[in-house]
Every structure is written in C-alpha cells, then in structure tokens.
Amino acid sequence: MTSLTEQPLAASKLSAGGSKPTRHAYKRIKRHWQLYAVIVLPILYLIIFKYIPMAGVLIAFKDYNVVQGIWGSPWAGFKYFDQFLDSPNFWQYMKNTLGISLYGLVVGFPAPILLALALNEVRNGFFKKSVQLITYAPYFISTVIMVSILILTLSPNVGIISKLFQSLGVENTNFMGMPGLFKSIYVWSDVWQYTGYGAIIYIAALAGVNPELYESAKVDGASRIQKMINIDIPSLIPVSTILLILNLGNVMKLGFEKVYLMQNPLNLQTSEIISTYVYKVGLLSSSFSFSTAIGLFNSVINLILLVSVNFLARKLSSNSLW
Numbered sequence: 001m002t003s004l005t006e007q008p009l010a011a012s013k014l015s016a017g018g019s020k021p022t023r024h025a026y027k028r029i030k031r032h033w034q035l036y037a038v039i040v041l042p043i044l045y046l047i048i049f050k051y052i053p054m055a056g057v058l059i060a061f062k063d064y065n066v067v068q069g070i071w072g073s074p075w076a077g078f079k080y081f082d083q084f085l086d087s088p089n090f091w092q093y094m095k096n097t098l099g100i101s102l103y104g105l106v107v108g109f110p111a112p113i114l115l116a117l118a119l120n121e122v123r124n125g126f127f128k129k130s131v132q133l134i135t136y137a138p139y140f141i142s143t144v145i146m147v148s149i150l151i152l153t154l155s156p157n158v159g160i161i162s163k164l165f166q167s168l169g170v171e172n173t174n175f176m177g178m179p180g181l182f183k184s185i186y187v188w189s190d191v192w193q194y195t196g197y198g199a200i201i202y203i204a205a206l207a208g209v210n211p212e213l214y215e216s217a218k219v220d221g222a223s224r225i226q227k228m229i230n231i232d233i234p235s236l237i238p239v240s241t242i243l244l245i246l247n248l249g250n251v252m253k254l255g256f257e258k259v260y261l262m263q264n265p266l267n268l269q270t271s272e273i274i275s276t277y278v279y280k281v282g283l284l285s286s287s288f289s290f291s292t293a294i295g296l297f298n299s300v301i302n303l304i305l306l307v308s309v310n311f312l313a314r315k316l317s318s319n320s321l322w
Helices: 006-031 033-061 079-085 090-108 110-120 125-140 143-153 160-167 179-207 211-219 224-248 256-262 274-283 288-316
Strands: none
Touching (some): 079 288, 110 179, 179 224, 211 224, 274 288
C-alpha cells in the first residue's frame, strides 16, 4: 500500500511521464513540418466549405428570411418536408430519379470492368494504348458540349442518326423529344463518356496481380477465359466492392446539369428529377427553406443507403469502407 509520503512523488512521476507523448508529438511535427504543411490547405478546405456550411441545414426547419438571417428566422418544423412529400408529383420525381440512377448503375458499373478485363488480354502495346486513349478522351468533354453533341446528333433535321434512318426509308424522329428514350440516351452517353476513365483503377488493380499466378495457370493449361474467371475477376472484387458501395451511396445524387440541359417540354414526363424540381420550384422562386429541405431529404436517403450497403458488404465479404 502506498504511504502518504510516497503519493506526491508518484503523482509527480505520472505527470512527468504524461508529458512525454506531448513532447514526442511536438518533436515529430517539428521534424516533419513540411508534410503537415501540405495537409493544412485540404483540412482548411474541408472545414470552411464542408463542415461550417452544415449549419445552413437549419434553413430546412425555418421560414428563412434573408433580412432576418438563419438565426433570426422563425421555426417552421417539418413544414417544408411535408410540403415536398405531399406534392402531387413526388412519386413521379422519385421514380424518375431512382430509375435513371439504377439504370446507370446497372449499365455503367460493369462497363469499366469489362473494358479493363479486355485490355488486360491485349498483347499489342500500341493497340492497347490507342484504345485506352480513345476511350479515355471523352471524359474531358464538358457537360454542355456533351449535351450539344447529343442534340445535334439526334436532331430530326440535321442529325447523323436521322440521316441514317432516312437512308433506310424511316421517317424523321425527334429522339430527344421521346419520353421513353430519355433514360437510355442519358445513361448510354454517360457510359461512352466515363467508361475509359473508370477503367483506369481496374487496370491498375490488374497490373498488381502476381505474374506467377498466370504462369501457374498456363502450366495447368488454363484458357484465357479460365484465367479471367479464376485470377482477374477475384483480384478486382475488393476494388469493385468499394466502388459499388460508393455508387449506391450516391443513388439520389443524380447530376443536375446534364438532365436540365437535356430537358424539353416533350420529355418532362421522364426527365424531371428531384434536383431539377428543386431548382425550378425552390431556387427560381427564392424558396430557400423548401430547396434545403429537399436537399437534406436526399442526403439522408443517401446516408442510409451507404450505411446499409456497407453493412451488407461487411457481412457477406471482408471488403467494406469501414
């Protein structure tokens, strides 16, 4: 048992020992200050532009007035959430948003994987690099230019597709004005634009496969298809699982710019999504509380999907975000 005279000495040793980690951390920061200086700007960016603006979420629960400000505006509770959920076209907008997102996920997610697997089997270096360059180049086309290309290509008067159909004896068709084709035009143009860029990470993953596995498979007489099934695809599962979780966590976050630019009065039935509805009803009419409420609604759904899919991935496999 410690005597009363030994207690002050033990306390002083504890305090002296407790300061050692602090001094050690300070010396480590001082020794590698250049590395810490590099991460200062990204951290400040996250704090200033990501965390501080989160206080603006309060606007969704208030009758926001620019003059009174966020803190001075009266509370409205869930008024604007109810207004959005009770709107007559709510389910139509949800259907359009989820329909385009899931369609794009089903078609667009496997496309980079298939391209990476195909390029991994190409032995001609010049041809392989040429295909990579051609498929990667559309990624640098801006959204406005991309939509302009689509409109001109699918134009019923001067479009290449229309001219082709005319040569086959088919009447001019306004593809951009057909509601049933809007989702396909949006998704497949995205596949063309982003497949090459998305394949880069899978090509990098395949480049890290142990060559001895291919040599062993070759000795065993495995065909290219068998190598792909038993070596390539298993090596891509960890990366593809993480990317699938991230993509499913952004199902409700459908790109506003491209959809809005592709819209016209003829295809609004299938092209009006939540983000364009927010812009038209919330921002153009200066209903900031309403638009913030819908944005928060989308974010909550995305968070629930992200956590749920990550939980399932962790239960079914060893690959997950956390």
